[in-house]
Amino acid sequence: MTLGLMQSLLVAEAQQSDSLKPNSSYQCNDDMTLTVVRCAQQNGQEYCEFKLEQKGKLAFQGLAPKEKVAAAAKSCRTQAVQATSQFPRTMAEPGRSFNPPYLNEMPAVDFVKREIQGKDSTDTLARQIAVFNQLTSVISSFRLAANRYDLTHDEQKIAGKYSLAAYELEQGYKKTHTAAEADALTHLQGHYELMDPSLDREMRSKLFSTAFLQQRASADKTWLQALQAHKDEENASQPTGSQWRK
Numbered sequence: 001m002t003l004g005l006m007q008s009l010l011v012a013e014a015q016q017s018d019s020l021k022p023n024s025s026y027q028c029n030d031d032m033t034l035t036v037v038r039c040a041q042q043n044g045q046e047y048c049e050f051k052l053e054q055k056g057k058l059a060f061q062g063l064a065p066k067e068k069v070a071a072a073a074k075s076c077r078t079q080a081v082q083a084t085s086q087f088p089r090t091m092a093e094p095g096r097s098f099n100p101p102y103l104n105e106m107p108a109v110d111f112v113k114r115e116i117q118g119k120d121s122t123d124t125l126a127r128q129i130a131v132f133n134q135l136t137s138v139i140s141s142f143r144l145a146a147n148r149y150d151l152t153h154d155e156q157k158i159a160g161k162y163s164l165a166a167y168e169l170e171q172g173y174k175k176t177h178t179a180a181e182a183d184a185l186t187h188l189q190g191h192y193e194l195m196d197p198s199l200d201r202e203m204r205s206k207l208f209s210t211a212f213l214q215q216r217a218s219a220d221k222t223w224l225q226a227l228q229a230h231k232d233e234e235n236a237s238q239p240t241g242s243q244w245r246k
Contacts, residue, residue, distance in 0.1 A: 020048070020066060025120050026076040032059070033121040034076050039066050053121040057176040091158055098154040102142055102219075105212040106135065106158055109165045115206040125169050126185055130192035131203055132166035135159075138216060144223035 025035045032054050039048040048069040051061040089111050092104040107115075109132075116131050118124035136159045143151055151159065170189075174182045192199045204213055 020070045020073060023119060024073075025117065025124070026073045027114065027117050027124070028076040032076075033124065034073055035120050036069060036073070039069075056121045056125055056173045091161075098158070099152050100142065100146070100155070102212065102215055103139075103154050103158055105209060105215075106138070107207040109161055112165075112207060116202065122173075122181075122185060123188070125173055126188040127192050127199060129166045129169050129185075129189045130196075130199060131207075132162040132169075133189075133193050134200065134203065135162045141216065141223060142219045144226070145219035147226065 020036060020039070022036055022038045025033055027033055032052060035051050035053065037049040037051060039046055041047075046066040047063050048066045049061075049063050050069050050072075052059045088108050090104060091098070091106045091108055098104050112131055112135075113128055116124070116128050118127045139151065139155050139159050143155065170182075170185070173185055177185075208216070
């Protein structure tokens with residue numbers, strides 16, 4: 001894969017791209033990411049510094065004319081589109097329906113990896129791990145709305161796939177990076193998962209259909225109302241100040 005991208009850089013015809021910007025990343029297949037670091041004029045021609053990373057690990061870093069880097073970025077985008085078309089969008093399986101049926105609309109693991117991207121490979125991993133964790137929370141919301149204590153067999157199966165995907169991404173990163181870098185990834189993932197509402201908006205726009213979002217909103221409303229009713233009931237059962245004095 002690295003060799004193929006390098007060949008694109010070396011043999012690409014001039015395809016100047018005004019959209020090529022510094023600190024922009026392009027996800028290719030085979031978990032390869034092309035990142036444009038910076039571009040500048042040199043000897044009358046514009047050159048761009050770029051790097052290729054695979055699963056967060058640096059595979060190559062170099063300098064090439066901007067039009068050739070742009071051609072390689074275009075190649076990456078094409079590969080990503082082709083790869084996406086080869087994989088299903090949802091977890092649905094031919095010839096069967098999950099229990100409960102909403103699971104048929106939960107996004108497939110590979111689809112999540114192709115849709116959720118960051119500014120570089122590490123940022124991409126942090127965002128994807130956060131999304132996989134949030135997807136398990138979506139399943140929990142539907143469980144709570146149905147007033148169930150346990151997940152169904154299918155819910156356990158799909159939640160397990162999301163948890164495994166997050167675990168594999170994190171462990172793969174730890175194997176090729178220092179402990180300090182791994183800690184930084186965990187901190188960034190936690191920020192996205194707990195403190196960045198824009199990631200939830202991205203999930204909604206890229207991973208779910210309008211019909212599913214309506215189901216999710218209804219489920220969230222149901223369990224929140226049930227939670228509030230439970231709190232109101234507890235407060236009503238608490239002794240008042242006058243009762244305590246008696």
